[in-house]
Amino acid sequence: MTTMIGKSIRRWWAVFTLPTFLAFIIGFLAPFILGVYLSFTKFTTITSAKWVGGRNYQRAVQDPVFWHALWYTTLFTIVTTIVINVIAFAIAYMFTKALKGATVFRTVFFMPNLIGGIILGYVWQLLLNGVLSHWGVTLTYSATYGFWGMVILLCWQQIGYMMVIYIAGMQALPSDVMEAAAVDGASGRQTLFNVTIPLMMPSITVCSFLTVTNGFKLFDQNLALTNGAPSKMSEMLALNIYNTFYGRPGFEGVGQAKAVIFFIIVAVIALLQNKLTTRKEVQA
């Protein structure tokens, strides 16, 4: 039996899906396919492409800076994923317990997420350089400073966002399980680790997916905060791709090839991570 809603959906689906579908093709699928095609060509503009086969890929993997950017980015992603999720979870946990002024704080923590990455980068560059000048150095003095500068920046920006997701998850926790745990005499620590966290796995899946991909794709903040200095040692993957594209005449295709490799890496890691955390999800 078809319901009324089912009927109208069947009749009107085209009005609602086709525009989005077209936009998806024009704005995502077409550029993506074109991008993959361009990675096999030598080009200045997209109409002047000349097929060169796998040479761009060969050049891309021969670039030591690319490999450095890859492990630097990986390290960065691991650190930020852990730090952001742990802190965001802790703050969310704090706020769902009775805490005065929680709503105000929630808003305050969420605010940084509304500011653009480039502006944030410049603001934090001033702040961090101001602090570092105390020791007579600057953010771009060595790649380590740049690394931790970007970690601080990204944490500051994203903790609030993840916190909101965690709060939503915690508020949806079934209270009967909590009560049962309390009646059974579980300590606060036991409740947290054995009841709350397993039940929170769906939120953790979402948040870790977002932080992992955001970490890998970081560009604006990297550009504004260190711009890869010193000597491209704080250059992350996305920025490395951008710089390859414009760094030398004739290297547009190599940048494009790196972008395709980058896409595959991020897709594989995101899928793996999704699978891992989804497996841990339980039903109450």
Next chain:
Amino acid sequence: MNRNIKKAVSIAAVAAMSLAGLSACGSKSGSGGDGEKGKVYYLNFKPEANDAWQKIAKKYTEETGVEVKVVTAASNTYESTLRSEIDKDEAPTLFQVNGPVGLATWESYCDDMSDTEVYNQLVDQSAALKNSDGTVVAIPYVNETYGIIYNKDLLNKYTQLDGAKISSADDIKSFDTLKEVADDIQARKAELGVDGAFTSAGFDSSSDWRFKTHLANMPLYYEFKDDNVTTQPATIKGTYLDNYKQIFDLYITDSTTDRTQLSSKTGDDANSEFALGKAVFYQNGTWAWTDLSAAGMNADSLGMMPIYIGVKGEEKQGLTTGSENYWCVNTNASDADKKASKDFLNWMITSDEGKAALTNDMGFVTPFKSMSDEETNNPLVKIAKADTENPDTYSVSWNFTMMPSDDWKNNLGSALLEYAQGTGDWDNVKTQFVDGWASEYNLTHES
């Protein structure tokens, strides 16, 4: 029946929506024609000249009825803007390349310029760039000059101190004198009320080109001169790298700023230090006048001397003059548009309004015969002009247009910064300079 109507309506709605979406992408078709007149679309490279270009474009349209659109790319984004613009239906008809290396990227888009008035009017026709077939395709339109700008008032004040090493600025004729003076100023900076002899050698991207590109031109110039190099070589030797080190050491030692702080210093920092009288010397060029006067600098207190790096016979060395701005006409534009663009350029360098705009509003020194009598109000340009006309000195040419790639400049810049702040050594600068040249040349010349 009813159902069919609804279906038709829904399809129409979808079509309308997707059309609206498409046209929002901004691709307009049906350009090029517009009768006989054609139109001009100039993609300007220099943000500081944007206002003047807009003004003169409007005037040209009023006078001739030819539409001239000027778009300026934000600083550091010219290449990316050009790339995306040139593929559009309404592509720039007139654009710029920055020299032989830039031309290599854009060669297939550049139209023959040999029959144009701007080419005929060039004082030195060999300055125009040719494509690989030997056709003239790019015309330089502005000569710029750089050197060490100094604050005359402060330097005069120094010469009056007891035991000053020189009695006037003209006494500085070699690196050794320059170093003596700079060291002395640095030692007695409290007496003079300055923070250092030289402005901060900042390595922010707004300032690092002064060292990785402009200063690096000095050792390249002398090496190419010794070896009679006139086109981009595949390898270089770095003969004058020790001289490069000498002058760079001077910049970072006798400076307003601690060398570990250089990485974040900007061009604005150096500019304001100089304009506020906190430093005596400032490596920059004729284009700096706009910023300096905006910061309150007086035209009479500005002087400019050559960048001495300690080469034999440098008493006769002059300022460094050249061009990295070349006009090209887009060969894919319609014939009417191409003609309109060339006519516009012709008008720019021959009409009174055009000449005035180039000379006064934009402050350019142009290499055209038709404009040799133009007077300028830019004090640095006046110094530059006097210098090129002085028969006793030789001008240093701009060789950095031969540098193989932006990556070469960036790697050199990073190596310089690391050397300056003490996290790297000079050997790395040498490696980037010499070996980097060869490897970048190979990378960009593999077919």
